Amino acid sequence: MKPTEAAIGAPCWVELGTADVPQAGEFYSALFDWTVATDPRAETGGYTTASLAGVPVAAISPLYAPGQLVAWSVSFAVLDSDATASRAAEEGGAVLMAPMDIFDNGRFAVLRDPGGAMFSVWQPRGFQGFGLWDEPGAACWVELATRDVPTATAFYQGLLGWSASSGDYPHLSAGGRQFGGLRDMNAMGVPEDVPTHWLVHFKAPDVAATAARAQALGAQTLSGPFHLPGTGYFATLRDPQGAVFAVYQAEDEDAAVA
Numbered sequence: 001m002k003p004t005e006a007a008i009g010a011p012c013w014v015e016l017g018t019a020d021v022p023q024a025g026e027f028y029s030a031l032f033d034w035t036v037a038t039d040p041r042a043e044t045g046g047y048t049t050a051s052l053a054g055v056p057v058a059a060i061s062p063l064y065a066p067g068q069l070v071a072w073s074v075s076f077a078v079l080d081s082d083a084t085a086s087r088a089a090e091e092g093g094a095v096l097m098a099p100m101d102i103f104d105n106g107r108f109a110v111l112r113d114p115g116g117a118m119f120s121v122w123q124p125r126g127f128q129g130f131g132l133w134d135e136p137g138a139a140c141w142v143e144l145a146t147r148d149v150p151t152a153t154a155f156y157q158g159l160l161g162w163s164a165s166s167g168d169y170p171h172l173s174a175g176g177r178q179f180g181g182l183r184d185m186n187a188m189g190v191p192e193d194v195p196t197h198w199l200v201h202f203k204a205p206d207v208a209a210t211a212a213r214a215q216a217l218g219a220q221t222l223s224g225p226f227h228l229p230g231t232g233y234f235a236t237l238r239d240p241q242g243a244v245f246a247v248y249q250a251e252d253e254d255a256a257v258a
Contacts, residue, residue, distance in 0.1 A: 001133045006077035009160040009174030012122055012129030013075040014139045014200045015059040018241050021046050024060050027217050032137035055131035057138045070242040072200045074142050075120040076160055084121045085109040114155055115146045117196040141201035142180040149184050204247040207233040
């Protein structure tokens with residue numbers, strides 16, 4: 001899928017905050033065949049864009065704040081970053097970085113939901129976000145791991161206009177397009193010291209081969225590869241600097257997963 005413009009309420013960009021941008025660029029380029037380019041302007045602080053065949057798919061950025069964790073984050077497209085940030089604070093969330101313009105590309109803010117998970121909102125202008133979705137090497141799914149599914153569901157539905165399905169694993173949609181899910185950390189028995197978070201999934205042509213390649217490049221496999229009948233193949237990985245991400249292969253695609 002090649003989005004031509006950001007779908008309001010849906011993910012429009014994923015970004016890795018990391019302590020060593022060049023090293024991260026080497027790792028993900030080797031894993032996903034990305035081409036990375038660092039913005040030479042001093043005011044960008046080394047912000048690096050990753051592309052596939054010339055199409056932007058993600059970014060790698062330095063850590064900007066003391067205590068900031070090495071992690072992947074998700075940005076959701078909005079019509080008005082200022083109004084969204086204000087509403088998030090009113091609804092039990094928090095504004096971690098006030099809305100600001102990024103040149104003429106757009107306006108963004110960094111927020112935290114009531115459960116503690118960090119995310120961003122992006123008001124697109126010159127830059128719409130990633131140009132590939134659900135293609136090999138690009139993001140294909142985002143998942144919120146939370147300890148309070150009803151509160152998280154209500155918060156994001158009110159803030160971003162999502163639809164959420166019923167069931168043990170609610171699926172999330174915006175503008176008729178499904179893009180993610182909500183996972184109950186308590187039901188999974190996740191230790192209390194693990195914070196709520198968004199997990200980015202990248203599409204892989206072969207999950208087992210990708211996980212093995214990641215390990216050879218210095219990553220750690222946290223779970224999988226495993227097969228979820230009717231859905232596909234998954235593995236959750238931790239990159240050499242500590243950021244957690246997942247890879248996914250659709251059910252109807254050839255697999256080499258035991």
